[in-house]
Amino acid sequence: MRTETEHTIYLKDYTPSPYRIVSVDLDFRILTENTRARAQLTVEPRDDTAPGTPLVLDGDGLVLGSIAIDGAPLVLSAYAANDDGLTVFEPPLRRFVLETEVTLQPETNTKLMGLYRSSGTWCTQCEPEGFRRITYYLDRPDNLAVFKVRMTAPLDVAPVLLANGNLVDKGDAGDGMHYAVWEDPFPKPAYLFALVAGDLGSITDSFITGSGRKVDLGIYCTHGKEDQCLWAMDSLKRSMAWDERRFGLEYDLDVFNIVAVSDFNFGAMENKGLNIFNDKLVFAKPDTATDGDYDGIERVIAHEYFHNWTGNRVTCRDWFQLCLKEGLTVYRDQEFTSDERSRAVKRISDVATLRRAQFPEDGGPLAHPPRPDQFREINNFYTTTVYEKGAEIVRMLATLLGEAGFRKGMDLYFERHDGEATTIEAFLAAFADANGVNLDQFKTWYLQAGTPKLTVNEHYDADRQTYTLKLTQETQPTPGQPNKQALVLPIKFGLLGPNGSPMGWSEVSGAEVRDDLIVLNSAMAEVTFTGIANRPVASLLRGFSAPVVLESQSSQQDQLFLARHDSDPFNRWQALQDVGMALAVAAVKGTPWSDASVTALSEALAETLGSETLDDAFKALALNIPDEQSIGREIATDIDPDKIHAVRGKLLHAVFEPLAMQLLATYNALASTTPYAPDALSTGRRSLRNRMLGLLLASEAAGADMLAAQQYGNATNMTDRMAALASSTYAGTPQVAGMLADFRTRFGGDPLVLDKWLAVTAAAPRDGVIEDMKAILADPSFPKTNPNRLRSLVGTFAMNNPTQFARADGAGFRFVAEFVTEVDKINPQVAARVLTGFRIWPMLDSTRRDAAKGALAALQATALSRNVADILTRMVGG
Ligand code: ARG
Ligand code: ZN
Numbered sequence: 001m002r003t004e005t006e007h008t009i010y011l012k013d014y015t016p017s018p019y020r021i022v023s024v025d026l027d028f029r030i031l032t033e034n035t036r037a038r039a040q041l042t043v044e045p046r047d048d049t050a051p052g053t054p055l056v057l058d059g060d061g062l063v064l065g066s067i068a069i070d071g072a073p074l075v076l077s078a079y080a081a082n083d084d085g086l087t088v089f090e091p092p093l094r095r096f097v098l099e100t101e102v103t104l105q106p107e108t109n110t111k112l113m114g115l116y117r118s119s120g121t122w123c124t125q126c127e128p129e130g131f132r133r134i135t136y137y138l139d140r141p142d143n144l145a146v147f148k149v150r151m152t153a154p155l156d157v158a159p160v161l162l163a164n165g166n167l168v169d170k171g172d173a174g175d176g177m178h179y180a181v182w183e184d185p186f187p188k189p190a191y192l193f194a195l196v197a198g199d200l201g202s203i204t205d206s207f208i209t210g211s212g213r214k215v216d217l218g219i220y221c222t223h224g225k226e227d228q229c230l231w232a233m234d235s236l237k238r239s240m241a242w243d244e245r246r247f248g249l250e251y252d253l254d255v256f257n258i259v260a261v262s263d264f265n266f267g268a269m270e271n272k273g274l275n276i277f278n279d280k281l282v283f284a285k286p287d288t289a290t291d292g293d294y295d296g297i298e299r300v301i302a303h304e305y306f307h308n309w310t311g312n313r314v315t316c317r318d319w320f321q322l323c324l325k326e327g328l329t330v331y332r333d334q335e336f337t338s339d340e341r342s343r344a345v346k347r348i349s350d351v352a353t354l355r356r357a358q359f360p361e362d363g364g365p366l367a368h369p370p371r372p373d374q375f376r377e378i379n380n381f382y383t384t385t386v387y388e389k390g391a392e393i394v395r396m397l398a399t400l401l402g403e404a405g406f407r408k409g410m411d412l413y414f415e416r417h418d419g420e421a422t423t424i425e426a427f428l429a430a431f432a433d434a435n436g437v438n439l440d441q442f443k444t445w446y447l448q449a450g451t452p453k454l455t456v457n458e459h460y461d462a463d464r465q466t467y468t469l470k471l472t473q474e475t476q477p478t479p480g481q482p483n484k485q486a487l488v489l490p491i492k493f494g495l496l497g498p499n500g501s502p503m504g505w506s507e508v509s510g511a512e513v514r515d516d517l518i519v520l521n522s523a524m525a526e527v528t529f530t531g532i533a534n535r536p537v538a539s540l541l542r543g544f545s546a547p548v549v550l551e552s553q554s555s556q557q558d559q560l561f562l563a564r565h566d567s568d569p570f571n572r573w574q575a576l577q578d579v580g581m582a583l584a585v586a587a588v589k590g591t592p593w594s595d596a597s598v599t600a601l602s603e604a605l606a607e608t609l610g611s612e613t614l615d616d617a618f619k620a621l622a623l624n625i626p627d628e629q630s631i632g633r634e635i636a637t638d639i640d641p642d643k644i645h646a647v648r649g650k651l652l653h654a655v656f657e658p659l660a661m662q663l664l665a666t667y668n669a670l671a672s673t674t675p676y677a678p679d680a681l682s683t684g685r686r687s688l689r690n691r692m693l694g695l696l697l698a699s700e701a702a703g704a705d706m707l708a709a710q711q712y713g714n715a716t717n718m719t720d721r722m723a724a725l726a727s728s729t730y731a732g733t734p735q736v737a738g739m740l741a742d743f744r745t746r747f748g749g750d751p752l753v754l755d756k757w758l759a760v761t762a763a764a765p766r767d768g769v770i771e772d773m774k775a776i777l778a779d780p781s782f783p784k785t786n787p788n789r790l791r792s793l794v795g796t797f798a799m800n801n802p803t804q805f806a807r808a809d810g811a812g813f814r815f816v817a818e819f820v821t822e823v824d825k826i827n828p829q830v831a832a833r834v835l836t837g838f839r840i841w842p843m844l845d846s847t848r849r850d851a852a853k854g855a856l857a858a859l860q861a862t863a864l865s866r867n868v869a870d871i872l873t874r875m876v877g878g
Pocket of ligand 2: 325329
């Protein structure tokens with residue numbers, strides 16, 4: 001394999017830089033042909049820096065124009081500049097100003113890191129290592145500096161000039177040019193730098209902080225889309241209020257701006273005072289955005305805003321600590337959504353996401369600890385393990401310490417580290433010290449990869465009136481970590497008596513038990529409850545209190561009992577899923593289900609659907625059978641996705657056909673009479689109604705295909721239209737081709753809606769889908785430089801089309817591998833991300849395994865970026 005320089009970076013090698021950059025003066029002259037960037041860096045040696053220590057600055061693909069120290073140009077022998085940096089051999093051993101000038105080509109920057117142009121707008125992305133593509137710098141998060149930015153640009157193409165902080169000056173620069181100067185008083189690492197220059201529309205608003213300061217809010221976008229930014233603005237204001245209420249955290253600048261751009265490598269970026277967003281996470285109107293889109297916007301607007309404290313005011317010492325800001329901020333955005341909407345529904349959907357995305361990562365070739373200790377390419381570590389498992393770890397901390405104890409820890413963390421770049425150790429120390437507890441063992445969660453399996457065996461002794469839970473934890477080896485430690489597992493639980501109500505006990509021994517919490521911190525423990533008059537049914541891991549796989553021997557009868565009676569909504573949902581899962585898995589393995597067990601599940605689901613107390617959103621989540629990929633994961637070895645697809649289809653049919661009348665009646669009763677609104681109640685209503693439609697289709701109820709086509713045609717919002725289209729496509733109804741063609745003509749002009757069409761097309765579980773995708777990609781008008789388009793099509797295929805991606809003839813694997821080779825030359829980050837779809841390969845049956853290996857081997861024979869090479873090496877076990 002030919003790759004860019006391969007070089008592993010280790011956490012153990014961390015050392016502070018011998019020099020610090022304390023302030024930065026940037027001057028950009030932005031022209032349509034190129035951009036000239038001049039930087040004046042005020043540099044200081046550390047007290048212990050030895051004379052003659054070179055100053056080594058990062059650079060990536062920069063061409064140095066001029067260089068001077070304190071105004072005096074450097075002679076050629078005093079420095080060396082190459083493709084990955086600039087070295088000044090003997091800088092003065094005192095404070096000095098280093099001035100450099102480079103010329104950038106944002107127009108041809110298709111990697112979308114550093115300064116680039118998206119639909120005519122100049123914008124930047126610097127996290128994690130994009131700033132070095134703008135100027136020579138100490139591009140590491142532990143160098144905090146104050147930034148002043150001057151931009152000069154043509155008034156006609158770039159009337160809007162934005163950067164971090166506050167606008168301090170602007171004016172005419174002659175020759176059709178104008179300028180603006182922005183200053184950010186808060187010292188920050190370079191990854192939080194941002195600028196935007198372009199011809200943009202905007203909406204404005206303001207927010208009065210708790211202490212009475214007025215903050216000007218702006219959202220900038222392509223002209224004509226202003227009306228689609230209102231939901232984002234509403235979400236922003238609610239986020240600002242929530243962070244004050246819940247954590248006492250106020251915004252600190254006078255301005256907060258958001259810019260929506262159409263070419264962006266991921267969701268959004270928390271640059272200080274100037275967040276830059278993928279436009280799909282800003283724009284929403286009812287006829288083009290779904291409830292899911294509204295949800296995503298609210299969540300990510302909140303996430304980036306919350307970073308202002310968890311990420312910006314307190315940042316990371318080095319990139320190994322990424323989950324210090326990401327895990328914590330995901331936890332905070334989850335809590336925001338829980339408080340704004342339904343806590344139970346939010347928890348269920350977050351856990352579903354965790355299982356769908358993070359568990360397979362943790363159980364496959366790309367497994368890594370939430371805080372890794374080595375990497376070759378940091379961009380490949382913006383993973384669901386760092387983000388979502390990172391958030392689970394913070395959630396466990398909150399569970400163990402209680403809400404008040406958690407808040408004390410947060411307060412101490414800010415008190416100690418505001419304005420600093422710090423570590424996971426410092427974060428944990430704040431919680432330990434604030435609560436007088438020891439978190440040494442708890443820290444293992446950050447250091448150890450893999451999903452623990454928690455096995456539970458129960459024993460009821462009627463004579464002694466004791467009930468014993470034997471709890472065992474085990475974590476399988478992961479790449480580079482053959483031996484695993486026992487973790488601290490907070491297990492929320494309850495015992496249910498025969499009539500379904502909570503059951504108490506006189507004494508409990510065998511582990512630390514506090515109220516409704518068992519803390520398991522050894523490989524095995526036997527927890528015995530005394531004074532138990534009848535055999536209870538245990539509800540374990542309530543609210544999914546630890547990110548583990550729970551294995552229990554509980555019978556279908558006990559599970560359905562919990563589904564009816566558990567006071568914990570999460571476990572009611574879980575119990576129903578477990579019953580469906582057990583039936584599906586047994587059938588795939590050759591043991592068909594009994595009529596009685598299917599009937600029992602149908603009845604429990606009917607009762608759930610008919611409940612007067614459960615809300616619609618919950619019902620929509622509960623009325624389902626685990627998806628194909630979850631079933632595959634449960635089976636874990638020698639997977640045949642076609643078989644799983646077939647079995648799941650039959651099970652859906654068997655379980656839901658008897659409910660057809662009730663499904664239809666519910667569907668009809670939920671028809672909306674009011675205009676679209678994205679609130680929790682209306683969203684829940686639509687999701688339940690659309691679930692009914694999906695289930696009617698899955699159980700092949702007479703006329704369901706027509707009903708779906710009708711809903712598609714008559715829909716007054718995108719949520720209902722997409723739901724009809726997606727479930728018709730999954731079911732393969734006769735009307736699908738017509739609907740897809742209609743969708744294409746109706747919405748083809750709106751790129752974000754085109755993405756929905758691309759995604760539905762790519763997820764269709766039918767032969768011919770690969771040929772269709774090839775035709776789409778071959779169309780010269782298809783924008784191969786736009787990450788959203790590429791991910792919607794090929795990303796969806798690799799992640800969400802298990803039968804066609806893992807075709808036994810290898811065509812799906814080859815298609816994706818060829819795509820990766822091609823796109824890698826344009827945008828390595830997008831290519832590397834799509835390639836991770838292969839991580840399921842070791843679980844497949846031998847024919848498919850060989851096919852996947854063949855495709856990966858062919859890829860390995862080509863020239864690859866470091867991003868793709870790193871994923872590939874780990875994927876094949878290098
Ligand atoms: N910090 C940003 C966020 O999560 C995302 C940056 C992603 N960077 C990357 N290279 N993938 O809010
Ligand atoms: Zn983040």
